[in-house]
Structures are given as C-alpha cells and as structure tokens.
Amino acid sequence: MSSPAATLGTAGAVTTAGVLRSLNVGLPRDVAWHGRTVHTAVWKRPVDGPRPVRRLNIDGDGQGDLAGHGGEQRAVFVYQLGSYRYWRAALGRDDLEPGIFGENFTVEGLADDEVCIGDRYQIGDAVFEVTQPRVTCYRVGIRLDDPQMPARLVAEHRPGFYFRVLAEGAVQAGDDIVKVGSGPEGMTIAEIDALLYLPGRSRHQVARALRIPALSPGWRSSFQQILEQKSGGGNAGLVAAAPPPAWPGFRPLAVARIEPETPTISSIYLADPGGAALPAALPGQFLTLRLRPDATGQPVLRNYSLSGAPGTGQYRISVKREPHGAGSGFLHARVRVGDELEVGAPRGTFTLRPGPAPVLLISAGVGATPVLAMLHALAAEGSSRTIWWLHGARTPADEAFAAESRALVAGLPGARRLVCLSQPAPGDNVDDQYSGGRLAGPVLSALDLPRHAEAYICGPDRFMADISAALVALGIDAGRIHTEIFGASPAQTPGIAATPVRPPHQPAGEPGTGPLVSFARSALATRWDPSHGSLLDLAEACDVPVRWSCRTGVCHNCQTTVVAGTVRYSPEPVDPPADGTVLICCAQPGEDLTLDL
Numbered sequence: 001m002s003s004p005a006a007t008l009g010t011a012g013a014v015t016t017a018g019v020l021r022s023l024n025v026g027l028p029r030d031v032a033w034h035g036r037t038v039h040t041a042v043w044k045r046p047v048d049g050p051r052p053v054r055r056l057n058i059d060g061d062g063q064g065d066l067a068g069h070g071g072e073q074r075a076v077f078v079y080q081l082g083s084y085r086y087w088r089a090a091l092g093r094d095d096l097e098p099g100i101f102g103e104n105f106t107v108e109g110l111a112d113d114e115v116c117i118g119d120r121y122q123i124g125d126a127v128f129e130v131t132q133p134r135v136t137c138y139r140v141g142i143r144l145d146d147p148q149m150p151a152r153l154v155a156e157h158r159p160g161f162y163f164r165v166l167a168e169g170a171v172q173a174g175d176d177i178v179k180v181g182s183g184p185e186g187m188t189i190a191e192i193d194a195l196l197y198l199p200g201r202s203r204h205q206v207a208r209a210l211r212i213p214a215l216s217p218g219w220r221s222s223f224q225q226i227l228e229q230k231s232g233g234g235n236a237g238l239v240a241a242a243p244p245p246a247w248p249g250f251r252p253l254a255v256a257r258i259e260p261e262t263p264t265i266s267s268i269y270l271a272d273p274g275g276a277a278l279p280a281a282l283p284g285q286f287l288t289l290r291l292r293p294d295a296t297g298q299p300v301l302r303n304y305s306l307s308g309a310p311g312t313g314q315y316r317i318s319v320k321r322e323p324h325g326a327g328s329g330f331l332h333a334r335v336r337v338g339d340e341l342e343v344g345a346p347r348g349t350f351t352l353r354p355g356p357a358p359v360l361l362i363s364a365g366v367g368a369t370p371v372l373a374m375l376h377a378l379a380a381e382g383s384s385r386t387i388w389w390l391h392g393a394r395t396p397a398d399e400a401f402a403a404e405s406r407a408l409v410a411g412l413p414g415a416r417r418l419v420c421l422s423q424p425a426p427g428d429n430v431d432d433q434y435s436g437g438r439l440a441g442p443v444l445s446a447l448d449l450p451r452h453a454e455a456y457i458c459g460p461d462r463f464m465a466d467i468s469a470a471l472v473a474l475g476i477d478a479g480r481i482h483t484e485i486f487g488a489s490p491a492q493t494p495g496i497a498a499t500p501v502r503p504p505h506q507p508a509g510e511p512g513t514g515p516l517v518s519f520a521r522s523a524l525a526t527r528w529d530p531s532h533g534s535l536l537d538l539a540e541a542c543d544v545p546v547r548w549s550c551r552t553g554v555c556h557n558c559q560t561t562v563v564a565g566t567v568r569y570s571p572e573p574v575d576p577p578a579d580g581t582v583l584i585c586c587a588q589p590g591e592d593l594t595l596d597l
C-alpha cells in the first residue's frame with residue numbers, strides 16, 4: 001500500500017478516500033452492432049499486479065475513439081462500486097462484473113456526489129487529478145446491452161469521472177486511494193454533469209464551474225457557450241445555438257425583383273405580399289424554398305443563403321443555375337416578378353459572431369452568398385474590425401457581386417479585398433485587388449492574416465477542406481473556422497467503421513403509410529413506418545447523413561432543424577432541444593415533417 005504524497009503542495013488534508021478494487025484495461029476491437037461494425041475499447045478486463053500508468057493511458061489500455069474518449073484529460077476512467085450496487089438493484093442484474101461500465105479503475109468510495117473537479121489523489125506511485133465526468137456515448141449501452149444506459153447514467157446522477165495523470169507511476173488493485181488536494185469551488189462530478197446535461201441550470205453555477213482550472217478544456221468551452229447563449233432555448237453547451245425561427249413551416253413570399261449577377265447567377269428579392277417588413281435574419285442564415293417545378297406539383301425543397309443586407313425588410317437570395325438542376329432551373333427559367341414562393345423562415349448557425357476579432361470572409365463561386373450578407377452586416381454597423389474579403393472565381397465575368405463587395409470593402413476602414421482568378425485572360429488583373437491563380441494555401445500564407453481571426457468559408461467541399469487546413473497550418477484555431485456546406489452535412493457516427501457512401505434512397509422493404517418525412521438537403525421524401533423506431537433510424541435506413549453520439553436524448557449531437565411539421569418523443573429527451581429543432585434519436589413524426597438534413 002502506498003503512502004500519501006506529502007510533497008505535492010496542494011491544498012487540503014491528506015486522507016484515505018477509498019480503495020482501488022479492480023484495475024481494468026482493454027484495447028480497441030471491432031464489434032458487430034445492428035448490422036454495422038463499431039470500433040470500441042469499452043470492453044475492459046481486470047488485470048493483476050502493478051501496471052504503469054502514463055500520461056495518456058494505462059499500459060495495455062486504449063480508446064477506440066481518441067477524439068471522444070482519449071487524450072491527456074481522459075487518461076483514466078473511474079467508476080464506483082457504490083454505483084454498481086445501485087445499478088444491480090435498479091436494473092435487477094447480477095452480471096455486472098468490474099469494467100463493464102468501461103472504467104479503468106473500479107473503486108470503493110469516491111462517489112460522484114462527493115468527488116470534485118480538481119480533487120487530487122495518490123494511488124500507488126501515481127498522482128491523479130479529476131478533470132470531467134463521463135463522455136455520454138452509446139457504447140456503454142452496447143456493453144451493458146441496454147440502449148437506455150447513456151441517458152440513465154446522466155439522469156440518475158451516476159456518470160463516473162476521468163482522471164488526468166499528474167505523476168506517472170505503477171498502480172495495482174488493492175491500492176489505497178489517498179486524497180492529496182481539493183479542487184477550488186468544491187463542485188462535485190454529479191453537479192457538473194447535471195449542469196451540462198440536465199435542465200434548470202443556473203448561470204451562477206456555470207460561472208463557478210469556469211473558475212475551476214482543472215476542468216477539461218472541452219467542458220470549459222461548453223460552459224462558456226452556455227454563458228454566452230442569448231435566446232432560443234436548447235443547450236448551447238452541446239450544440240451551436242440559433243434564435244427560434246421567425247415563423248413555423250412555410251409562408252408565401254412575393255418575388256419583388258430579379259437581378260442577373262453573372263451569366264449563371266441571378267438574385268431574387270422576396271417580400272411580404274402585403275408589404276409588411278420581413279423579420280431580420282442573422283447574417284449567414286439561409287431560407288428553405290418549397291418549389292413545385294413540374295406539372296405534377298410534387299414539391300422539391302432547396303436551401304438558399306441570404307445574400308443581402310440583413311434587416312432591410314426584404315430577403316435577397318442569389319441562385320446559380322445548375323445544368324439540369326430542378327430547383328435552380330425552375331427559379332431561373334420560370335419564376336417572374338409578382339409570383340409567390342413558399343418559403344421557410346431564416347435558419348442556420350453559420351452566422352457572424354459579434355465581437356472585436358478580425359474576420360476572414362472566404363468564398364468561391366456562388367459560395368459568396370452567406371459571407372456577403374456578413375460583409376453587409378459589418379458595413380451596416382460601421383465595423384472597425386480587421387476584415388478580409390477573399391474570393392475565388394474563374395474569370396472576371398464569373399465573379400459575382402464584384403462591384404458590391406468592392407464598394408462595401410471601400411466603406412470599411414479595416415477591410416481589404418483580394419479576388420483570385422483561376423483562368424484570367426491577359427489584362428484581367430485590373431488592380432491590386434485581383435491576382436491570377438487559385439485561391440488556396442499559398443495565397444493565404446502570403447497575406448499575413450491575423451491568427452486570432454474568426455474565419456467563415458463557403459464554396460465547394462474540396463475548397464473548404466483545403467482552405468480550412470491552410471488556416472490551421474497558419475496557426476488559426478480550428479474552433480474559429482466556420483464552414484457552410486451547400487448540401488448535406490457529412491455524417492458523424494462515432495466509432496462506426498466506414499462503409500461505401502451511398503446516395504440517399506428509399507428505405508428497404510414495404511413503403512410506410514405514416515406522415516411524409518422530407519430530408520431537405522438530401523432531396524428525399526419517404527413515408528414513416530413505426531418499425532423504424534426513431535427519425536434517426538429512418539434517416540440511417542435511407543443513408544441520409546446524420547450526426548449522433550448517445551442515441552438516447554442526452555448529448556444533443558443529433559439536434560436537427562425542423563423546417564415544417566411537428567414531432568413526438570419516445571423516450572423524452574433529458575433536456576429539450578432548442579426551439580425549432582428536434583433530437584431525431586428519440587423522436588417520431590407527429591405529422592408531415594421537413595427536416596434540414
């Protein structure tokens with residue numbers, strides 16, 4: 001047994017707090033689950049004798065999903081025998097062997113409502129600090145063969161917690177756990193976990209949590225987002241927040257003006273048919289249009305970013321005509337001034353963040369639309385921020401909004417503009433606002449861009465990936481780089497082995513007879529059948545790209561914008577999502593439904 005670390009210099013009495021009963025390790029392996037392969041290290045088995053604990057892992061241990069569960073802040077996961085006793089009774093199970101909750105240390109003592117973030121413990125030769133509660137994830141549900149476990153661990157205040165390793169050393173089952181320091185603020189694991197995941201959080205408590213230096217950066221940034229959240233309900237600590245939509249579903253808007261911008265892009269101005277001012281959108285948001293391009297009257301849903309100045313009482317969208325494009329072809333060829341279109345309220349979280357930070361507005365082709373709205377907003381407020389308008393076009397004729405962006409930049413004291421022409425003709429580079437060649441990394445590195453800038457990028461997928469990587473290489477924090485995808489967002493399915501990507505399609509089997517569920521970005525509509533269980537399951541059956549983690553209404557990763565329609569929940573989410581959104585992992589359609597997926 002070890003002696004207390006008297007030399008640590010941390011505050012608080014040195015006391016024996018518990019005993020390490022079982023030391024468990026496991027390396028990632030592939031597990032079959034619902035017809036898919038999950039790469040996971042949630043299977044841990046007890047080991048005898050001393051084991052070195054290092055900065056990132058115990059020897060022989062690993063994590064399948066390093067981004068979700070690994071790293072210095074989450075080197076060792078701890079779960080308590082007190083919670084084992086609770087779950088044995090609550091679940092009526094006698095098969096809960098050590099390690100089944102995915103923990104490395106099964107401990108006597110150290111209850112979630114006693115251990116505080118920042119507390120320090122010596123176990124064997126190693127010293128640890130408490131950094132955060134468990135990461136809510138579906139894999140513990142797989143391990144326990146009970147999909148509700150991720151939600152129950154949170155709702156019943158028994159998440160367990162992570163240690164980071166302050167001093168590496170050997171530990172073994174049977175070691176005493178000696179408390180050698182107390183975290184400031186005295187906030188317990190159970191309190192901190194509830195503060196992020198459960199409703200009824202107080203700003204005062206969130207501010208207290210932010211005063212604990214040992215709290216892991218991920219949780220710190222979630223609490224920072226909660227403090228900065230202004231409106232819209234939902235949990236800004238878990239997903240980006242936007243204000244609630246200005247109206248439910250679709251409403252008719254009249255086409256007030258149509259202006260060509262380039263040979264392939266035209267702007268369409270939309271107004272209230274009765275002349276009322278339309279609600280202001282946030283710069284960067286988009287509209288969903290329900291178009292009926294052919295004689296059958298079958299609707300197609302298409303999103304278009306607002307490209308005009310926010311707050312003018314009208315909306316402007318700018319549409320590129322795609323060859324054979326159903327929606328853009330209809331808007332270009334058939335829509336006339338005075339026509340009415342069915343339009344969903346402005347939505348989206350790709351919006352200009354207020355504050356003094358420099359702003360990089362980077363776009364290619366028709367991707368200029370959302371960042372142009374941001375440039376308008378900066379001009380309207382007479383911003384003194386450092387601003388770069390960086391745009392890629394093939395030729396001067398292809399450059400949309402050339403005169404408009406030039407005039408806006410000229411009116412802003414801290415703004416500069418560079419347009420890269422990938423196919424210039426001699427004489428096309430008319431002044432120092434133009435250069436020949438593609439807008440790419442080498443151009444950015446020559447510009448001495450401010451490292452603390454917020455960057456907003458919109459254009460083809462490849463362009464956004466290259467520009468994002470170039471900005472990170474220049475030292476800009478990835479969290480400050482925001483992108484808008486003019487299509488379905490990429491799937492985020494933690495630990496699921498990659499399979500060939502199929503375009504969205506109708507689900508296998510007999511068509512459903514329930515409400516019509518439309519996945520707007522994926523251009524797919526299908527009828528609900530209760531056998532799918534949840535909207536997430538239905539989307540997956542259609543290969544519609546989705547994002548999720550817990551699958552039980554806790555983590556909010558699956559939060560999706562509802563363009564029109566209503567849902568019901570089974571099970572109820574632990575904390576409701578933002579107004580105008582749905583947690584698709586535990587929701588079913590209440591009526592015909594349009595989702596921004």
Ligand SMILES: Cc1cc2nc3c(=O)[nH]c(=O)nc-3n(C[C@H](O)[C@H](O)[C@H](O)COP(=O)(O)OP(=O)(O)OC[C@H]3O[C@@H](n4cnc5c(N)ncnc54)[C@H](O)[C@@H]3O)c2cc1C
Binds near residue numbers: 484523
């Ligand atoms: C958030 C968001 C914001 C957006 N903002 C804008 C914007 O500001 N401006 C804008 O222009 N777009 C924008 N889009 C894209 C827009 O929603 C549409 O996807 C786009 O207009 C193409 O739709 P479509 O109906 O014309 O093409 P679709 O009919 O959906 O066709 C898609 C592609 O397939 C090709 N295709 C279709 N049929 C055939 C065929 N028979 N043979 C060969 N090829 C074919 C088309 O050329 C096209 O490239 C945005 C999308 C999102 C998600």
Ligand code: FES
Binds near residue numbers: 554557559584
């Ligand atoms: S996946 Fe976690 S709330 Fe839906």
